[in-house]
Amino acid sequence: MGVYVHIPFCAQKCYYCDFHSVVVSDEEDFSEVAGNYLVSLRQEARYYRPLWGERPLRTIFIGGGTPSLLPPRDLAAFVGFLREELPFVSEPEISIEINPHSLTRKGAQALSMVGVNRASLGVQAFQDYLLEAIGRIHRSEQVEGSVAMLREAGIGNINLDLMFGLPSQSSQDWVSTLQSAIALRPTHISCYGLILEGGTPLERWVSEGLVDLPGDDDQAEMFQMACRILLGAGYEHYEISNFCRPGWQCKHNLLYWNNRSFIGLGSGATGYISGFRYKNASDIQRYMESWDKGVPFYEDFAKVSLEQEMDETMMVGMRLLQGINEADFRSRYQVGFGEVYREAIENLLARGLVEYAAGHLRVTRQGLFLENQVSGAFLR
Template structure:
C-alpha cells in the first residue's frame, strides 16, 4: 500500500483553531505554487518508476479555493504521472463556502470519487465564532451539489468542544448532519495548539470552552448515536458505513508508506520520514529553480517502526492485529512490550480479544496515556 498526499496551503482566511500550514494568498502566488508542485509531482513519479499507488488525498488548507481549471489540471497530472490501482480512492477536501458547480464538474470528470466536506458545526453562530466563512445553508447546498455531480462518498468533518458550544448544540448538529446521510463522519475534539489565536485567547481568559463533563458527554453521545444509524466506529474520531472507511487514512493508522507533496507536507517512504518546508515561497522558489524542496529526512529504524505501529494502530477501534505485527517484525507484541501490555491490561485500559490488542472503553478516553507506554 502506498498513498499519495498533496497539500494545497491556501485558505480564504485563517480560522482561530487551525495550526495546519496555510496562508491567505493572491492568484499569482497560487499559480506559481501549482507550477512548482507540478515539478515535484513529476520528480516523484520518476522516483517511483511505475510503482502502484493505492490512494490519492488532496488536502489543505482549502483545495477548493483553486479554480475549476486549476483543480482539473492538478488532478489530471497526478493521475497521469502516477500509477494508481484500479478503483483507487481519490479524496479532495472541500470548504462548503468555495464549492461551485464548475469545480465539482471538473473534479468529477477528473476522477474524484470522495469529498471530505469541512462542515465543522451546524449552528451559524458557532461557525462565525471559530472563523469559518461558510454558513449552514452552504453545507446543505454543498452536499446537494456533490451528489448532483455523481460523487456519493461524502465525509463530514465536525468539531466537538468548540467555544460556547453546549451539549445540546452538538447533539442537534450531529442529528442534522446525519440527516444528510453521508457515508463517513470525522468527529474531532478541539485541541488548542500553541501559536493559534484560540490558544492565546484561552490563556488570556477570553475563550470559554465546554467543561470536561460536557466534552465527555459530546463524545459519548457520538459513540452511541452514530452506530444506531449504521455507522461503524472504526477509529477514535471516525465513523463509517460498512466498507466506506477512509482507505487513505488507514494507510497512516497501519503505519504504511505514503508520499507527502507540497509545501509543509510530510511523507514516509522506504522507512525514510521526510518533510517539505512549511513555507510556500521557499518551496515554490526551490522547485522553480530545480531544487528538490525536502527539508530533511530521518531514517526510521526497526524499533521506532514497531513503536509507531503500536501507537498508530491502537487508534483503531479493532486495535492492532497481533498476527500481522508478528509477520511484519518476526516478534510478538507481548515479547516486545510485555511490561507495558500487562500493566495496561491490569489497569483496564487495554484488552486482547480475537487476536487483536485494543483499547477498552476507558482506554479510548485515556488514549494518549496508553500510546505513550509504547514509546521506548
C-alpha cells in the same frame, strides 16, 4: 500506499487553526501564486517517481488549507497529471477537502470527471453563531447545497468533519449538529474535539478570559454522545475520531493508521518513502524556489529505524478500534508484539485500557478516553 497533496491556501484564518496555510487576500496575485504552486507540485511528483518505483498507489488525498479555493479546472488537471505520472491502480480513492463556501456545481463536476470520488466537507457545526465564534467563513445552510452538488456530480462518498468543545457550545448544540449531519446521510463522519493551539487568536482570548471553552469533562461527555448517537444511526466507530457506514472507511487515512508508505507533496507536507520520513518546509515561497532548482526543501529528513517503525505501527494502529492483528505484525516484523512490548501490554491490560479479541490487541471503551496513554506506552 498513496499520495498526500497539501494546498496551503485559505480564504481566512480560522481562530483555532495552526495548520500551515496562507490567506489568499494576503497574496498580491493569488492566481499567479496558485499557478506557480501547481507547477512546483508537478516538479515534486516527478522527482519522487523514480524513488517510488512501481509499487501501486491506491489513494490520493488533497488536503489543506482549502483545496477548493484553487480553480477546479486547474485542480482537475493536476489530478489527471498525477494519475498519469505515478503508478496508480485503475480506480484509486481520490479525496478532496472542501470548504462549503467555495464549492460550485461546475467545480464538483470538473473534479468528478478526473476521478475524484470522495469529498470531505469542513462542516464543524450547524449553528452559525458557533461557526462565527471559531472564525469559519461558511454558514450552515451552505452544507446541504454542497452535499447536493457533490451528489449531482456523482461524488457520493462524502465525509462531514464535525467539532465539539467549541466556545459556548452546549450539549444540545452538539446533539443537534450530529442529527443534522446524520440527516444528510453521509458515508463518513469525523468528530474532533477542539484543541487549543498555542499562538492562535482563540488561545489568546481564552487566556485573557474573553472566551470560555467547555471543560475536559464536558468534552468527554460530548464525545460519548457522538459515539452513542452515531452508532444508533448505523455508523461504525472504526477509529477514535472516525465513524462510517459499513464498508466506507477512508482508505487513505487507513494507510496512516497502518503505518504504510506515502508520497507527500506540497509545502509543509510530510512523506514516508522507503524507510525515510521527510517534512517539507512550511514556506510557500521557498518551497517554490527550491523546486525551480529541481530539489526538495526539507525541514526534517530522517531514516526510520526498524525499532521506531515498530513503535509507530503500534502507536498509530491502536487508534483503530479493531486494534492490531498479532499475525499481521509478526509477518511484517518476524516477531510478535507480545514479545517486544510484553511489559507495556501487561501494564495496559492490568489497567483495563486494552484487551485481546479475535487475534487483535485493541483499546477498551475505557482506553478510548485515554488513548494518549495507550499510544505512549509503545514508545521505547
